[in-house]
Amino acid sequence: MTQYINKMVVCLSAVFTLSACVPSKVVDISQYHQSETDTKVAACKPPSYVIQHKKPRVAILTFEDLSGTHLENMGKLATEEFQSMTVGTGHFNVIERAQARKLTDEYKYQRQHGMAQGNWESKYFKLGQGIDYVIIGSVSDVTPEITRKPGYNDSNGKWVPPMCTAAVQVSVAARIINTATGRTMHSFEMQGNDTETQQTGCRITAGMAKQAMHKAINRQGMLDMVQTIPVFGYVKRIETRMATGSKNRVAYISLGQNDGIQPGDEIKIMNIEKDTDLISGKHETRYVDIAKGIVAKNGITATECILVLNGNKNADRVKVGNVVEQTAQRAQAVVMGKKIQDFFHHLGNVVSR
Numbered sequence: 001m002t003q004y005i006n007k008m009v010v011c012l013s014a015v016f017t018l019s020a021c022v023p024s025k026v027v028d029i030s031q032y033h034q035s036e037t038d039t040k041v042a043a044c045k046p047p048s049y050v051i052q053h054k055k056p057r058v059a060i061l062t063f064e065d066l067s068g069t070h071l072e073n074m075g076k077l078a079t080e081e082f083q084s085m086t087v088g089t090g091h092f093n094v095i096e097r098a099q100a101r102k103l104t105d106e107y108k109y110q111r112q113h114g115m116a117q118g119n120w121e122s123k124y125f126k127l128g129q130g131i132d133y134v135i136i137g138s139v140s141d142v143t144p145e146i147t148r149k150p151g152y153n154d155s156n157g158k159w160v161p162p163m164c165t166a167a168v169q170v171s172v173a174a175r176i177i178n179t180a181t182g183r184t185m186h187s188f189e190m191q192g193n194d195t196e197t198q199q200t201g202c203r204i205t206a207g208m209a210k211q212a213m214h215k216a217i218n219r220q221g222m223l224d225m226v227q228t229i230p231v232f233g234y235v236k237r238i239e240t241r242m243a244t245g246s247k248n249r250v251a252y253i254s255l256g257q258n259d260g261i262q263p264g265d266e267i268k269i270m271n272i273e274k275d276t277d278l279i280s281g282k283h284e285t286r287y288v289d290i291a292k293g294i295v296a297k298n299g300i301t302a303t304e305c306i307l308v309l310n311g312n313k314n315a316d317r318v319k320v321g322n323v324v325e326q327t328a329q330r331a332q333a334v335v336m337g338k339k340i341q342d343f344f345h346h347l348g349n350v351v352s353r
Contacts, residue, residue, distance in 0.1 A: 024263035025308055027250055027296045032239035038249075039238075042321035044272035044285075046234045047180060049132055050323065053254055053303060055093040056132040056229060058086060061104040063172070069142040071209050078139050078172050081217045086135075088218075089226055095131060103134070133185075133229055137174035139213075140189070144168050144204040164202030167195040170212040174221070176228050181285045186228040192216030231259050235269065235322045236304070249309040249316075251293060253324045256303040260326075265295040267307055270323045290317045293324075 049056055060083050065075035086092050144167070151162040175187040192215030194208045233255035241248045251269070255261050269291045275284050291314040293307030300306075307324070309315035 024294055024297045025310075026298050027306055027308060029239075029299065029306075031241045032248075032250055033241075034238070035240045037316070038240055038320075040319045042235075042271060042319045044274055045321055046232065046272065046323045047132065050232045050234055050254075053233075055091060056232075057095055057130060058092045058133045058135060058229070059095045059100050059103055059131045060086060060135045061100060061137075063174075064138040067139045067142040067171075069144075069209075071142065071204075071206055074139045074142065074170075074209065074213075077210055077213055078137065078217070081213050082135065082137065082172075082174070082221060085217050085221050086225060089222055091226055091231060092133075092229070131179055134177045134179060135174055136177065137172060139170065140173045141171040142168065142209060143171075146202055146204070148202070161199050163197060163199055165195055165197045166202045166204050166208065167193065168204050168208045168212050169193045170209060170216050172213065172216050172221075174224075176225070186224065188220070188224045190216040190220040190224075192219065231255060231326045233259070233324045235318060235320050235324060238318060238320060249318070250296070251307040251309060251318055251324075252299075252304060253307055254304060255324060255326070256301050256305050258302045261295055261300065261305050263295050263297040263300065265326065267293050267295060268325045269293060269307075269318055270325065271317075271319075272323060287323060290314050290322065 045051065060079060063075045063078040063082070065078075067074060083094055083097075086094050146164060146166050148164040149162060152160055154160055170192050172190045173187070174190070176185045177183065178185050192212040194212040194215065196202075196205075196208060233253050235251045235253055237252040239250055239252075241250075253267065255267070268289060270287045271290050273286045273288050275286065276282070277284060291309065293309050296306040296308050298306070309318060
């Protein structure tokens with residue numbers, strides 16, 4: 001039985017993982033060489049964690065409890081659930097809680113003293129140097145509901161005892177802030193429910209709220225996190241093959257098997273542009289899409305792969321140092337595959353006991 005379950009893990013994970021792929025090509029590397037154009041470097045370098053091939057560092061600040069519920073520690077519970085979920089994705093390096101608490105205290109202090117949001121962000125993120133993203137959130141609502149059904153005699157005269165159902169819905173709001181720009185990248189809300197049915201003593205318990213919280217954050221939060229903070233890399237080298245009447249280019253990028261890359265994956269290529277708002281004087285950083293490439297069948301290593309840029313009208317715009325990113329569809333497929341693996345491995349452990 002366990003062996004059968006393990007086979008299902010592999011098959012179903014492959015279905016979700018490969019669903020984001022398109023047909024890939026084998027590249028004859030011997031036919032490609034660097035031209036003068038291929039040595040041009042992008043004006044703005046990628047963030048340091050991308051160059052160093054490290055996971056982005058994420059600080060999860062203590063979630064506030066705005067629900068007004070009688071249940072205690074809902075904010076702390078949400079923080080712990082979000083931390084566990086973020087670590088579980090395998091995509092992020094979550095900073096230690098002690099440092100996150102310091103950032104939380106500073107955040108509360110600045111808000112209490114009425115500092116403008118724009119000024120607060122520029123000052124606040126200096127405290128978090130070396131942190132790439134900050135998560136701020138709150139438990140926005142906890143809705144309890146108890147439904148009672150009185151006892152009765154059925155059509156055969158048999159007594160059916162009274163029943164009551166306790167239900168709770170938990171809503172958690174969060175936003176992801178990019179420390180490089182000080183801007184909110186994404187705001188989202190997560191909801192989860194839990195119910196219990198008993199004959200007597202029906203009540204909303206902390207355990208029910210915790211389970212509802214777990215469902216809310218792990219079912220919705222994981223996808224939002226991975227889609228908003230995708231796996232980044234950069235273009236390391238570009239080569240060109242000159243053929244009769246055509247020119248083909250390939251790009252070597254710093255993403256590989258360790259990042260979940262597979263042949264046929266579509267990779268987005270972006271240019272980092274920095275600008276200054278002439279009115280506010282604020283410095284802005286933008287990631288501008290310039291092209292897409294397909295991962296070749298050959299040349300994949302643990303930390304590198306080859307992108308085929310053939311047929312892309314913007315292929316000539318690609319430069320060494322451009323940022324590359326897994327598409328949201330690919331990220332979603334990886335997360336869903338991981339969830340299926342976790343579920344069936346858990347099922348396998350239960351069966352083998």
